[in-house]
Amino acid sequence: MATRITVYEVGPRDGLQNEARQVPTPGKLELLAALAGAGLSRIEATSFVSPRWIPQLADAGEVVAALPGGAGLAYAVLVPNDKGLARLLDALARRGAGGPRVDAAVFLSASESHNRKNVNKGVAETLAAFEAVVGPARERGLRVRGYVSTAFGCPYEGKVDPARVVAVAGALLALGCEQVSLGDTIGVGTPNQVRRLLELLLGKARPEQIALHMHDTRGTALANVLAGLEGGITTFDSSIGGLGGCPYAPGASGNLATEDLVYMLHGMGYETGVDWGRLVAAGERAEALVGRTLPSKALRAELASRALGAPTC
């Protein structure tokens, strides 16, 4: 098994976009600097979706222009279509040379209904439109990540056929995506589903081409990560503090918390490059920015232990 695991931080985009409180641009940049300073080498920074859809990320251009640098550090920015890519390229051109690496990321759903609800197009149509994004992005020197949402279950269709996920992931790789991240958007997946999907997929893709993006809505995220580790996966997405969640379901949690993921990985002897103390500080920073207690259990436990002077219970 691999000894080095990449923790792919998605809090500043996937997390923040579901937060009610508007975080000012300097706050976002502080959080990005805290995450990079904690040793996270892959950070999803923002999104060029329409500000009408997601007002929280309307400052994407300013964020891209000011991304904090770091050795071996790469950011990703979500672009839903060719217009989004044009905005990203424009922002990169305006910031000039010498900034940190920025990748593009595209997204669609494995299930037809969720994709239509999300981007108002069918899956095949969305994949076709990505030809005007992935290829041109690569020609401009950008690497592209692909996201497959509802890879384990769909709120409208229930269980999603793993063969369908394999087909969509394969199409994204064929378009030129460097890595495809499989998302358990509603947090319904369990370890046997992860195993089955990886069995099918790893006949057609190399392990490093696949990432798992598990949600912890029902507490199963780290068990699903364990199944992924056992299957040879070396990249896992997570969100600082568990930032994000489900805007329609108050009280329900969403994204796997980076602290919980890193706690387990370090406890198992994996190297992540992440500094635990700085990560916890970044989690505290995220809580201050959104003005609420975030769901990460490892963060809560660490802060409680510090207050007590021992992890007593």
Place this chain on the structure above:
Amino acid sequence: MATRITVYEVGPRDGLQNEARQVPTPGKLELLAALAGAGLSRIEATSFVSPRWIPQLADAGEVVAALPGGAGLAYAVLVPNDKGLARLLDALARRGAGGPRVDAAVFLSASESHNRKNVNKGVAETLAAFEAVVGPARERGLRVRGYVSTAFGCPYEGKVDPARVVAVAGALLALGCEQVSLGDTIGVGTPNQVRRLLELLLGKARPEQIALHMHDTRGTALANVLAGLEGGITTFDSSIGGLGGCPYAPGASGNLATEDLVYMLHGMGYETGVDWGRLVAAGERAEALVGRTLPSKALRAELASRALGAPTC
């Protein structure tokens, strides 16, 4: 791998004893009936520790006298020493014949410091004192369960040597315990620790003699359960709603929630005998009894989904 898993419910004892609000005896009996009615076949009901230590369970005698029946159902009651056993035997004698099966349970810690803090005796001395409990309980026809606390980490000593856990578990089995439950009391364990401990232990004990009692303090409980399933373990402890937790660390969660465990097991195709809808109703009952929202993620997600009409996110 086994297809049938025993979910060992510990909420009414291990959960309630850490709850601040005093639950009246009829409320406890309602909860026990709800749990038994949901199909849980093993339920830790109460404890004959001194009411001065744990006022919440001062009504242990009344609870034992009125335990609701059910096919294939067995309860367990904690007895710290020979005095506790005498109180249990007395309560059983008073209720007369025909009630449901009641087992005894004894507990100690793998780490010396935690055991001294908890029961004011060393580990060897505690084990010696169990000779006046386990043998006599068996002579009176009771089965005995043993708990080993701090089996993965100790708040005072840090990591606990798995060889020590194996020795203590072996001593409990040699005394006549039918099953030994290994507790991650402070929720620090990760899957490789589970694997290592089981490798050492399953050379000396049969899988059905070992249970895992994982805490979810850092979000790793279900990943640890998965490692246990892979190691052949077929009994896992959990607490309805995640009832319990750490009285010294507000905000920190403790016991693995039964709903989260059952959600994962059912999703993986295991049979548990538990009815999901009735289990959720028992979780809601538990929340009403203690007057607070409990940490179970699967419970929260289920209730949010019902309110929305779909698991949308």
